[in-house]
Amino acid sequence: MTRNRSAGWGMGALPRIVRGEGSYLYDAAGRRYLDGSGGPAAFSIGHGNREVNAAIAAQLERVACGYRYLFSSEPLEELTSLLLSLCGPEFGHVLYSGSGSEAVESALKVALQYWDARGLAGKKHFIARERSYHGNTLGALSVSGFLERRRPFEGSLLDASFVSAANAYRPPRALAGAALSEALADELEKKIEALGAERVAAFIFEPVVGAAGGAVPAPEGYARAVHAVCARHGVLVIADEVMCGSGRCGTWRALEQDGIVPDIMAVGKGLAGGYIPLAATIVRRELGDAIVARQGAILTGHTYSGHTTACAAALAVQRIIQREALVRRVRERGTVLLAELQAALGRFRQVGDVRGRGYLIGIEFVRDRATREPLPPERAFSQALGQRAFADGLIIYPCAGNVGGAAGDTVIVAPPYNASEGELAELVERLTRAIERTLAGG
Numbered sequence: 001m002t003r004n005r006s007a008g009w010g011m012g013a014l015p016r017i018v019r020g021e022g023s024y025l026y027d028a029a030g031r032r033y034l035d036g037s038g039g040p041a042a043f044s045i046g047h048g049n050r051e052v053n054a055a056i057a058a059q060l061e062r063v064a065c066g067y068r069y070l071f072s073s074e075p076l077e078e079l080t081s082l083l084l085s086l087c088g089p090e091f092g093h094v095l096y097s098g099s100g101s102e103a104v105e106s107a108l109k110v111a112l113q114y115w116d117a118r119g120l121a122g123k124k125h126f127i128a129r130e131r132s133y134h135g136n137t138l139g140a141l142s143v144s145g146f147l148e149r150r151r152p153f154e155g156s157l158l159d160a161s162f163v164s165a166a167n168a169y170r171p172p173r174a175l176a177g178a179a180l181s182e183a184l185a186d187e188l189e190k191k192i193e194a195l196g197a198e199r200v201a202a203f204i205f206e207p208v209v210g211a212a213g214g215a216v217p218a219p220e221g222y223a224r225a226v227h228a229v230c231a232r233h234g235v236l237v238i239a240d241e242v243m244c245g246s247g248r249c250g251t252w253r254a255l256e257q258d259g260i261v262p263d264i265m266a267v268g269k270g271l272a273g274g275y276i277p278l279a280a281t282i283v284r285r286e287l288g289d290a291i292v293a294r295q296g297a298i299l300t301g302h303t304y305s306g307h308t309t310a311c312a313a314a315l316a317v318q319r320i321i322q323r324e325a326l327v328r329r330v331r332e333r334g335t336v337l338l339a340e341l342q343a344a345l346g347r348f349r350q351v352g353d354v355r356g357r358g359y360l361i362g363i364e365f366v367r368d369r370a371t372r373e374p375l376p377p378e379r380a381f382s383q384a385l386g387q388r389a390f391a392d393g394l395i396i397y398p399c400a401g402n403v404g405g406a407a408g409d410t411v412i413v414a415p416p417y418n419a420s421e422g423e424l425a426e427l428v429e430r431l432t433r434a435i436e437r438t439l440a441g442g
Helices: 050-062 074-087 100-117 138-142 147-153 177-195 222-233 254-258 285-295 308-323 326-345 381-391 421-439
Strands: 017-021 024-027 032-035 091-097 125-129 160-163 200-205 236-241 264-267 279-284 351-357 360-368 397-403 407-413
Touching (some): 032 421, 050 308, 074 091, 074 308, 091 100, 091 285, 100 138, 100 200, 100 236, 100 264, 100 279, 100 285, 138 147, 160 177, 177 222, 222 236, 222 254, 236 254, 279 285, 308 326, 326 360, 326 421, 360 381, 381 407, 381 421
Parallel strands (some): 125 160, 125 200, 200 236, 236 264
Antiparallel strands (some): 017 024, 024 032, 091 279, 351 360, 397 407
């Protein structure tokens, strides 16, 4: 059996996947894996869904793809209408791409083109946060505060500025509550003023930080505070909801829970549920209209943007999510799942924090729970835990480097929205056992 090598989590030779069914995956050796993280929080309705597969097959029977400069299509038009209805009346334009990185790249380009269309071409600079990850294209990586992923490309990245991470578990100056959000918003305002608002195009952030932090929700009031700062200074707000959006946090827009509407947002992963790659950049109506009125079109896209069959797959996924009220289930059951994980893992003194929203939950491991000192980086605990869980038939998402870019160990739990009660119980049980065995060195 030919086996690929892993480029990521130190897994060595990878098993060959042969089948997926619901919340489970099966390899060529007959081993079964519970998908406790939706891969990288992507598989929103599980695997092998017959309705989605039928929609894909039916579209392929008609035509696989109509080139975007020559044709529209029914799946594209219906998906666009659905997304705009889900996001709210403030939005009026949807730009499709093949990955979350491309969706973020398009968001940056939309911001730049908007200011150019407004006659403010000097607004070229972006502000982002430390311990953030927005994608692996050079533009998206440029606004990512993720040292280990940036390092090989330094010198070729866009010039961007960074402000502190918004992490209530590891706050600057031990601040908490409203004081933390106010201090972070004040830091952003000072950064804009130092750069000059006439130079700043946009501030980009993840409402819930994914891989760079281990499912870190913004503190209460933070999003409203930074949104107000940006509005005062004429700076656009870009929400990167590639991982945390599309219902993953219990509302279709993650920022809906924070009471704000961004100027531009990027979605991906759960949009088409992993059936065919698809992402989208969703733009406020007045921004897109200004660009089109002045310059004729929004200048971003690729050969396969709005791929007809990919749109058909996403439309089927989103219809299932709507019909089965899965976003509401994620919101309601996510609170219970978080409490179940906190109760099950509280006995481990190395578990420092269990946090998240909906079905995007992070667990952070520490050497000392009182001081929150991280585990030694050389121990590579999150990677070891990911390997141990995988060997035991559970897929989770290990993350490292959330403390200073080198130390810090977290794992993400992000099950399919339609995981059964039995599957969620199995997830908690298998994860608890994997942590116990990894801590014991077994």
